[in-house]
Amino acid sequence: MSDPVTALNGATFNAGIASVAEVPLQGMITLRGDLSAAAIQKAATVTIPGDMPTAGRARIEGENGVAWMSPDEALVLCPYADVSAVLEKMQKTLGNSRALAVDVSDARASFRISGPHAREVLAKLCPVDLSPAVFTSGMFRRTRMAQVPAAIWLSDTDCLQVISFRSQAQYVFDLLVVAAQPGSSVDLY
Amino acid sequence: MLILTCPVCGVTAEETEFHGGGEAHLKRHGPGSSDENFEEYLFMRENPRGVHFERWRHVYGCGKWFHAARCTTTLEVFGTYPAQTYEPPKDLLAKISKKRPGWAWRDLA
Ligand SMILES: [Zn+2]
Numbered sequence: 001m002s003d004p005v006t007a008l009n010g011a012t013f014n015a016g017i018a019s020v021a022e023v024p025l026q027g028m029i030t031l032r033g034d035l036s037a038a039a040i041q042k043a044a045t046v047t048i049p050g051d052m053p054t055a056g057r058a059r060i061e062g063e064n065g066v067a068w069m070s071p072d073e074a075l076v077l078c079p080y081a082d083v084s085a086v087l088e089k090m091q092k093t094l095g096n097s098r099a100l101a102v103d104v105s106d107a108r109a110s111f112r113i114s115g116p117h118a119r120e121v122l123a124k125l126c127p128v129d130l131s132p133a134v135f136t137s138g139m140f141r142r143t144r145m146a147q148v149p150a151a152i153w154l155s156d157t158d159c160l161q162v163i164s165f166r167s168q169a170q171y172v173f174d175l176l177v178v179a180a181q182p183g184s185s186v187d188l189y
Numbered sequence: 190m191l192i193l194t195c196p197v198c199g200v201t202a203e204e205t206e207f208h209g210g211g212e213a214h215l216k217r218h219g220p221g222s223s224d225e226n227f228e229e230y231l232f233m234r235e236n237p238r239g240v241h242f243e244r245w246r247h248v249y250g251c252g253k254w255f256h257a258a259r260c261t262t263t264l265e266v267f268g269t270y271p272a273q274t275y276e277p278p279k280d281l282l283a284k285i286s287k288k289r290p291g292w293a294w295r296d297l298a
Contacts, residue, residue: 127206142250
């Protein structure tokens, strides 16, 4: 067996207006099914018991969490090493429900953008109002980052996290580095 | 640039987060239809100056299809509504009539 590694081996960039860092391997499970059904909601929240987040929202604590992706899709987060155990638990919870749960951990890359200008870096790349008054904690936004899809959320006041496709990891990292280059702050927020 | 609101997930964003899907409310004529109907279904499209109805997909967001009513000259978006319908909602038609008196589009007015 080979050792699992992230797409960019933990690449970082700290010389700009915000720090960009590739996040270590994160367990991710895509759950498809009718999110209004009780069994599906229970399976979706298996790593973070509580309510299923409403449209455009997520509940994420550390490596565990659940995000609303669309009316029939949720993203379940868990530690990378726990994916098969969590999947098994989800399958049990789902029973005969019409649903699909698949490990997508190795299909994704994640990045953390931190620092007082973190919002600005992403605002340069996404058609999203990232002002502190509008983009708040608990929101989970699927959007476009330059030419590729991405999902973003606020993991802390000054820290945003991004998920992209693994095959686009280098492109996304390069985008973030350019958007964070020294002297490029707009001081909008 | 168009500012669209996805009726599925509620996100409002500019058009680059979406993808246009052509004219709305086309009737699909398939096997067994007349040549005229099939030709109409394949090729005949409205190209109005003013009120227009289209299909859009929230391609970078929730991924779902929906409908939009907009003005092709001013790019004003009158409203968006779910994909699972054969016609625009009555209140949207009333809103358009108020803003563009005398408008017509196919057999809507
Ligand atoms: Zn949407």
